[in-house]
Amino acid sequence: MRKQSYRVCFCFQRRFRLTAAEAPADVKSIFDKYSENGVMSADHLRLFLVEVQGEENATVEEAQGLVDGFHELKHLHLFYRRGISLETFFKYLLGDVNAPLDPKIGIHHDMTDPLSHYFIYTSHNTYLTGNQLSSDSSDIPIIRALQGGVRVIELDLWPNSAKNNVYVLHGRTFTTPVELIKCLRSIKEYAFTASEYPVVITLEDHLPANLQALVAKMITQTFGDMLFSPGSELLTEFPSPESLKRRIIISTKPPKEYLEAKKVKVKEGKSEKGHSSAEDDAWKKEVGDFKQNNDYDKADDVDGESVENDEEDEEDLKIQQQTAPEYKNLIAIPAGKGKGRLQDWLRVDPNSVRRLSLSELVLEKAIAQYGTDIVSFTQQNLLRVYPKAIRVASSNYNPLSAWMHGAQMVALNMQGYDKSLWFMHGMFRANGGCGYVKKPDFLLNSGSNREAFNPRAILPVKTTLKVTLYMGEGWYYDFSHTHFDNYSPPDFYAKVGIAGVPADTMKKKTKQIEDNWIPTWDELFEFPLTVPELALLRIEVREYDASGKGKLAGQTCLPVWELRKGIRAVPLYSRKGEKYKCVKLLMRFEFV
Template sequence: MSRQSFKVCFCFRRIFKLRVLEPPEEVKILFDQYSQNGTMSLDNLRGFLVEFQGEYNATRDDAQAIFNSLKHLNIFSRRGLHLEAFFRYLLGDLNGPLSPSRVVHHDMTQPLAHYFLYTGHNSYLTGNQLSSDSSVEPIIKALRRGVRVIELDLWPGSKKDEVEVRHGGTLTNPVDLLKCLNAIKDNAFQASEYPVVITFEDHLPANLQDQVAEMVTKTFGDMLYRPETDQLREFPSPESLKKKVMISTKPPKEYLETPSSKSTKRSKISSKKEQWNGETASKSDSEICDKDDEDEGESLQEEDEQMTVPEYRHLISINAGKPKGALQNWLSIDEKKVRRLSLSEQELENATRRHGVDIIRFTQRNLLRVYPKGTRITSSNYNPFVGWAHGAQMVAFNMQGYGKHLWVMQGMFKANGGCGYVKKPDFLLSNEVFDPSVRLPVKKILKVTIYMGEGWDLDFRRTHFDMYSPPDFFVKVRRLMALCLLQV
């Protein structure tokens, strides 16, 4: 039993008795199995790692690293670990939920569409979506954490003769495109050697596309992946694309519209609900604007492609866009070519109600990118499992955000050595297309036992949470829809 006092109003003190919990009985029994005379030696600890933890490649050096991490504590003994030190190790960072191995162990020779990619949204923003600064720093941080898909919004500068990166229609400050490209080049493969995809949301006229083509070519040189044909029949594998940078975008529409296409825009917008066959949920105006921006920027029109600068078009290795028509057209599959489709989180939720099987079938060969809805102005995020469960490879997140959904995303991509690519489970790639709406029998029940929530005082000051009292912690257990067959 220990005490902590907190000063109140300069004159008074509040004293709290803190009960230090002992290791649970299960931990005591486990310690006795792998210790001698109350001490766990280096060899005993290695035996525990191999036999109980399943870390079959653990060495004496790994056990020594655990010893070294506890040396600064008074509970450490040179002869080995006592019960309290062993318990502290179990609660520490060296005993994470995933294997400590940083080795890539998934099959990386399959087409790109067979993997989930660690994907960012508006990767240049430092804060909220309306008024924050644009900078290369968020891009650098994301790449060093293993993010493999970087999004840049390209707009003409104020003088219409230069390209800048900014969130259009907002108060965000721009950043120079060349700075962003150089930041990507310098940091692309520090965390992972597997390919980086740059998605351009392109709002440029043809003359500025020519500038972009020149900048991209000069910046990346041999790092840039250039497909032999304008339309790939199948995406290459991550293994074959090591240390390569890929460009994914579409011809811009707003500068390439013909008079006839402009005259049809109103009828196109008015038919939005028809495209969903009556499935569209009510949306706020800001959400509709965000959706329309994506649609307008990603419309596949052959006449637009022909007007695009040739050098710029040849940079594109992942063609993006939505075919004309309804949802069924968006999810259509062409055996002669593959492409990328973008849907907002709300569009995806609406589509999954009746077209879940079609989405999974589409993502077996093509790429699906999901992005946050327009009302997430604070750079919050959404539940990524909806996209993953339907095979969406690029579930785009605001990496500068915060919260449980981002933690789930970060945890997901600690798998497979943290390389930024996680192989899809087999049921999402099977010829017999998985139907997510069908209730299946339970194959395995996982039981989780929570022993305690102590240890906050090791990482935080006494007054970090409250100036006048210690924190009151509680445990919340959530059941998340998981990809049970995912190998981590």
């Protein structure tokens, strides 16, 4: 096998540079075990990789490649030609090559199953730069989302009658518009910068037939052969992500279904008002009862986030009576609830597949009444979940409940910067960060002989994750932490927990380390897991303050099912999900 060479990057610092004396006791003990006369050879390093790090296929050649990488830095007088010292070993453990998720394996899930078998990285109102009420609409958030690996982009389409054009904006709010063509061109340019797997564009259509035809022309001219279109054929099964690489997919309600859904809403608006009155009242308190202009107030939100009066609904129905066939032919993933009530929406048609959209509130109701039906529905069809309307500040709901029931498109506000979005980041760090994560088998296999998965069922413990938090470093030299006083070391503490099914969800806290830029906790936590396939490891480091809440000093969220065993360097991120340059935790992960 060809000898491999690795370049290891460390944040070496004039002050606060870590030394061997500061290595945790476990690290010193392990080095003593896997070294001879103070030197760890390539053979010793390979044994460490196999026995401690769980890298069973590690070879001497790979270990020698690591040693050679260290020797490229021999001018720092940390290295021996025969192997590596404790100091070097300690620095290796804190290096980027020793990440908790294996950077070498990349995309490793089977990508040949139907789209319905995957969780898909999904954004809500992707075009907004800030809050849902008054921020600007722009292509910049769309670009940022695509660069971050998001695979489902949402565009709300509204007419600009004065210019016979189409705008993208959040209807019946004060958000400023952006031209649709600008968004489409940016999607084309950036769609596959982070991942080659397909990008789905979900459209909320509030357009008359002539503008539908214009949209169809824009889309076909912009994307050309990149577009996936099944034509007039009705899909009985979704294609696979592998077969759709570098393809753009359009998903919206076909005009016929759009009109039927609006007719149902007109008839049922009053009877359903009792179920949503609390949300409607809260929305009115937040944004008032206003109209933006005549171009934007004629149609309901396609996903049913708001309800206008019956007269406006009837007027919009008249506008939509004539539909553009070329627009309908673009729809590769049809959406719609169909006729009837909630349970009827979840019925599976063996002859066709579709996308169903539910608000977080409707999903809660559906879970309470028809939880197993949702799981069965999502084995063949796509379920999209979106935030309730009163999340004006672009906050988010907890996505885990939707994922536990098989929902593929759990749409969050990318502007939210909250814990829910951290969970989203954690989920889609899996599978090489390609934006598609294969659902566990128990969410895919059910039938007459097997009950659908119930996340609230009492299940036996499958494995116990043991997490040792040794220490943290890098804060002093990461200037993104502008709230720190360089002359007064912080008082750091950490929170470590699991986000998953109710039985697995828990959170624990370390002791507080006072006045130290390099906090050393050396604490062990154990997490018994009944469903490790849906568990996310949550880590937060905070600086203690008098309020008791603590200022965030870094966070991360990691998919438990892809954690590497052993002692690992865990990078931390800001509240906005930006990776810090130097800040890391040294941790150990064991499964027993």
